[in-house]
Amino acid sequence: MSLKKKIGMGIASAALGISLIAGGTFAYFSATAEQTSSFASGYMELTAKPTELIDLKKFKPGDYATRTFKLKNDGNIDMKNISLDTSYSVTRDGAPVDNALANKYANSIKVMFLDNTSGDKANNIIDEMTLLELRDMTPEQLAERLEWKWSLWPFPGYYAPVEGLKAGETANFRVKFMFEETGAPQNDLQNLDLELLWTFEGFQVDGERR
Helix, strand or coil: CCHHHHHHHHHHHHHHHHHHHHHHCCCCCCCCCCCCCCCCCCCCCEEEECCCCCCCCCCCCCCEEEEEEEEEECCCCCEEEEEEEEEEEEEECCEECCHHHHHHHHHHEEEEEECCCCCCCCCCEEEEEEHHHHHCCCHHHHHHHHHHHHCCCCCCCCCCCCCCECCCCEEEEEEEEEECCCCCCCHHHCCCEEEEEEEEEEEECCCCCC
């Protein structure tokens, strides 16, 4: 055998040896495990029906009207409490009136919060205040006031909107509006239109260990 062939075979044998040694270093046991996580946030949705609670024409001192509407939690998270914010605008013949007159008219309209009795049962007045008073109260102040009032009744938590509302549940909310009769001339309050906006806001229950 020629020297060239011997050298070639030696190099090939050395390469094969290196290959076997290198391959041997990757022979081991192994195991793997995978884990995935997902976080899907819940959602909150509050609806009030009917969207237009009351539309009174020719409203005069001494008149009153009782209405019931429903608050529903259409989300998938329970609501711990629901706040109520009040705003309004007053016009005459389509034009805004000055603040003093607007507030006087709002102060003559009382809102009476009623319990949720029905049929021939009397509607007990839980609390009452004027639209002006309601507008000037923060939602937190109103919640504290009504929560204290309603806690005096046999079934605290039955009344909306102060107490919570579970996902998918509906609560009745009954109110009575009255144009207060003062016994004195109220001629400056004629031919006024008041547009009332009530904004309800639901807040989630406290976070918990999951």
